[in-house]
Amino acid sequence: MSFPSDLKYTKDHEWAKTEGKTVTIGVTDHAQKALGDIVYVELPAVGRALKKHETFGVVESIKAVSDLYSPIAGKVLEVNTALTDEPAMINRDPHKGAWMVKMELTDPASMSDLMDAQAYTAYVATLK
Amino acid sequence: MLKRTALFEEHQRLGGRLIDFGGWELPVQYSGVMDEHLACRTTAGIFDVSHMGEFHVEGADAEAYLHYLVSNNVMKLADWQAQYTVLPNEHGGLVDDLIIYRYNKQRFLVVVNASNTDKDFAHFVKIQKQFKGGKADLRVTNESARYSQIAVQGPKAAEIVQKITKTPLAPIKTYWFADGTVLNGIPAVLGRTGYTGEDGFEIYLPWDKGAEVWRALMEAGTPLGLKPCGLGARDTLRLEMKYPLYGHELGDDTNPLEAGAGWVTKLDKTDFVGKAAIVRAKEAGLKRKLIGLRMLDRGIPRQGYAIYTADGAQRIGEITSGTQSPSLKQSIGIAYVALAHSAEGNRITVDIRGQKVAAEIIPTPFYKRPY
Known part of the structure; x- marks a missing residue:
């Protein structure tokens, strides 16, 4: 499993990618593998303000339900509605095509504890 | 320490994702629940169900005892016929659901849910002590540790199983069974039963022959599309059939008439x-x-x-x-x-x-x- 170096990561297995004031969020390849076949996604409304760690949605595999936690504090600018029709995209392309929400970063300090790819890779290795 | 079936190393080799299932270390999936489920529906799936419990009920009073113990009509069974039934408790709830295989009036194999094996056996023994004042000609033994059980299910199941046995399978109708052999004379109970809604077999083997028979079935079946299936697919397959699962649809307080039984x-x-x-x-x-x-x-x-x-x-x-x-x-x-x-x-x-x-x-x- 390789994790792109331009993303930041959480212990809950979300990733965040910063481009100016916009932060794109998704779940990691590790998360999708652990979940198995993803068949359902629930994403937040555009405009919703999220605190760091707040639940912003749900992904469900055939067997299980998992909450999605916001890695940062911000406001939802855009959601990837294509995932609603095709949740399996999260299994196929978790780090890019299956992004979930784009947010406006309202508190830059909320980014500070995210892991880089190297630290996340090491963290995932401890979970075996 | 989790219990392991005789097939544990096969699951590891096949990349099965192992989980704790009621104290057993078993694969929840190999290639993915969706893929395994569809393989079972369109070609065939192979399942390690060695965690299931097996009891022997034997003796001159075996038939009458089972007829009193379970809710279904055991007297209706012929030799080499199997029957699904529930196992009520004294309060009209359910201890479990199970399958009875009749060799003859004095010899039965009873197969129960893994997580209920000990509870069920205690209930069997309790009722045995009450039946005919405890003086019945009856032996009830928990043989679970001596069996490996492999299920092959799907439209190509019979074709695949036939490749490893000389016992003719075509004459075995749904919910009947045969006492036969597989490979070079390994004794095997071949039941045309299952928990998927597909045609197929549940094969009861000596515990230590499980891995050998599993590998032979994989070799015979893979070219036909056979895939190993985990507990995840087993659950979605039974759910599509509305087959009840103890702990979900059935429990100690479940009235069988309300449960569709x-x-x-x-x-x-x-x-x-x-x-x-x-x-x-x-x-x-x-x-x-x-x-x-x-x-x-x-x-x-x-x-x-x-x-x-x-x-x-x-x-x-x-x-x-x-x-x-x-x-x-x-x-x-x-x-x-x-x-x-x-x-x-x-x-x-x-x-x-x-x-x-x-x-x-x-x-x-x-x-x-x-x-």
Whole structure:
């Protein structure tokens, strides 16, 4: 499993990618593998303000339900509605095509504890 | 320490994702629940079900004892026939559900759910002590540790199993079995039974022959599309058939008539354990019914979710099992619903994380095999 170096990561297995004031969020390849076949996604409304760690949605595999936690504090600018029709995209392309929400970063300090790819890779290795 | 079946190393080799399933370390999936489920529906799937419990019931009174112990009519069984039944407790609830295989009137194999094996055996022994004042000609033994069990299920199951046995399989009809051999003379009980809704076999083997037979089946079946299937696919396959699972649809307080097990609960039998309590509950009026539903709006029903009337005003039931059906590409569920609201076609709502989502009660099984 390789994790792109331009993303930041959480212990809950979300990733965040910063481009100016916009932060794109998704779940990691590790998360999708652990979940198995993803068949359902629930994403937040555009405009919703999220605190760091707040639940912003749900992904469900055939067997299980998992909450999605916001890695940062911000406001939802855009959601990837294509995932609603095709949740399996999260299994196929978790780090890019299956992004979930784009947010406006309202508190830059909320980014500070995210892991880089190297630290996340090491963290995932401890979970075996 | 988790218990392991004789096939543990096969699961590791095949990349199975191992989980704790009621104290057993077993694969929940190999290639993925969806892929395995569809393989079983279209070609064949192979399952390690060695964790299931096996009891031997033998002796001149074996038939009468089992007839008294379970709700179904054991006297109706012929030699080499199998029967599904529930196992009621004295209060009219259920200890388990199980399959009885009759070799002859004095020799039976009984197969029970893994997680209930010890509880079931204690119940078998308790009733044995009461039956005929404890003086019956009867031996009841827990042989679970001596068996490996492999299920091969799917439209190509018989073709695959036939490749490893000289025992002719075509004459074995659904819910019949044969005492045969596989490979070079390994003794095997070949039951045309299963838990998937497909044609197929459940093969009972000496514990230490499990891995050898599994590998031979994989070798014979892989060119035909056979795939190893984990507990995840086993659950979605049974769910599409609305087969009950103990701990979901069945429990210590479940009335079998409410659970849809009326067809195996023979109240015209002279007596059986729990009969009086089941009859009393029936006369007092059944309160709920096990139904199948499909979601009309987005969402997947899961065990424990509350069910309300279509207008959301009145709580009328609870989901026992639910999933996104891999065959039907639709969210389906099994639920207990108050009898007055349980008619097919009724609109209801399911509380999914605080939202009341529209659903409809539909006929079951959800899936019907095309052959």
